[in-house]
Amino acid sequence: MNTDELLELAYKEADENFVGVATQHIKVMREALWDLNALMTHDESAIVQWGFKWGQKVSDAVSSVCACINKCSHCCRRCIYITRAEAIEISKFTGRKITESFTGRLLPESIDIIQELQKKYAGAPCVFLKDGSCSIYEVRPIECRLQVNISNQIEICDLVKHPATKVPYVSDGVHIAVLSKLGSAQPSADIREWFPEEVN
Numbered sequence: 670m671n672t673d674e675l676l677e678l679a680y681k682e683a684d685e686n687f688v689g690v691a692t693q694h695i696k697v698m699r700e701a702l703w704d705l706n707a708l709m710t711h712d713e714s715a716i717v718q719w720g721f722k723w724g725q726k727v728s729d730a731v732s733s734v735c736a737c738i739n740k741c742s743h744c745c746r747r748c749i750y751i752t753r754a755e756a757i758e759i760s761k762f763t764g765r766k767i768t769e770s771f772t773g774r775l776l777p778e779s780i781d782i783i784q785e786l787q788k789k790y791a792g793a794p795c796v797f798l799k800d801g802s803c804s805i806y807e808v809r810p811i812e813c814r815l816q817v818n819i820s821n822q823i824e825i826c827d828l829v830k831h832p833a834t835k836v837p838y839v840s841d842g843v844h845i846a847v848l849s850k851l852g853s854a855q856p857s858a859d860i861r862e863w864f865p866e867e868v869n
């Protein structure tokens with residue numbers, strides 16, 4: 670199956686799965702709304718922890734109706750663009766220092782840069798991918814939690830075989846809430862830029 674045929678099939682399946690996904694997603698987001706007080710803080714660590722918690726709940730809720738039940742790691746071989754606040758949580762967990770040697774990028778200015786990084790890191794494993802699994806599972810970025818392919822086609826996530834595809838991921842209200850709360854001055858970069866060296 671070529672890329673176009675695969676995309677067509679994946680989006681058809683994503684449409685078919687949509688009701689199931691949306692039903693589960695809405696249930697979780699309703700619960701998250703009751704927890705919004707936890708987001709009413711200027712403590713960036715608390716804001717990120719809220720995103721970790723509810724990002725995971727969304728992922729768990731929709732996993733029964735998506736391709737990810739089979740587990741794989743193509744989504745760990747692409748640009749993972751994360752905020753400084755998330756990098757700090759990973760740093761606390763791993764003991765690794767973050768680097769800010771890249772030129773500071775603020776979220777609203779990032780669209781072109783993200784596209785550039787998507788090309789650069791397509792197929793490149795995340796520094797925290799070990800033996801096919803995430804070695805920082807407890808503190809993995811919000812984006813990682815919400816990379817849930819809602820079609821039944823795992824292969825579409827393989828950006829080496831199928832570059833420039835758009836995977837039908839679950840929508841990311843949790844991520845948007847966190848990014849809004851962290852604000853437009855939050856520096857962001859690919860996870861490999863925050864942690865440039867290989868984990869031993």
Ligand code: SF4
Pocket residue numbers: 736737740741742743744745816817818822823826
């Ligand atoms: S998003 Fe894609 S690569 Fe990641 S676990 Fe799901 S199917 Fe696999």
Ligand code: SF4
Pocket residue numbers: 744745746749795796797798799802803804805806809810813
């Ligand atoms: S942090 Fe973990 S889940 Fe996210 S890309 Fe890296 S290895 Fe994968």
